[in-house]
Amino acid sequence: MANRTYEVMYIINPETDAEKIEKLNEAVGKLIEKEGGEIVRMDDIGIRNLAYPIEKKETGHYVLFEINGTGQEIAELERRMRVNDMVMRYMTVRVDEDRKKASAIKAKRDARNEKRATRATTVKVEEAEAVDAQ
């Protein structure tokens, strides 16, 4: 089964009661677990200024989830968010592929740097030996 990592972010209407927001977040968490996903991280960022007005509001309550799953829970989650009036905007980004790529690049670079470092030291050692021989 494909295991993927997603970041789900949504913006809630800032006029919503804190209680309701908490309830919604809890419901989201429960839904993910029910559909077979695993919550890696949950971050209630809180009220932030929007770069442009959404639904005539200048601020929004941001919530971020990081989920390990198959994609099934994302489909269900997005369906629910679409009909929920509290959610002003939502977005899901699949991050596992980009992260894998990034770590591959890093591994490659580290390997190269190491090679370079060992080469530099061997050259130094050889030079030192040459000096000693003199």
Added chain:
Amino acid sequence: MEVLNDRDGFGVGEDVIGDRPRRYQRRRPRQMVPDYIDWKDIEYLGQFVPERGKIMPRRISGISAKDQRRISTAIKRARSMAMLPFVAD
């Protein structure tokens, strides 16, 4: 050759050679871009978004084509979540 209009010190300007002004530019040195660009990191992305809200062209920022693509998708993602403006005035 004389630099007539070196606006931001990036070595961008115009020369008049013959009858037509010819544009030229010196590249900014290669910029280091992190391996993983987080679309939520607006502090980092903001560096590629001048006041007007547009994405900075590669010829000015001096990053590689690959990195430019990654950065522009990250900026677009941040825009759709209202973390960066589409247009700022």
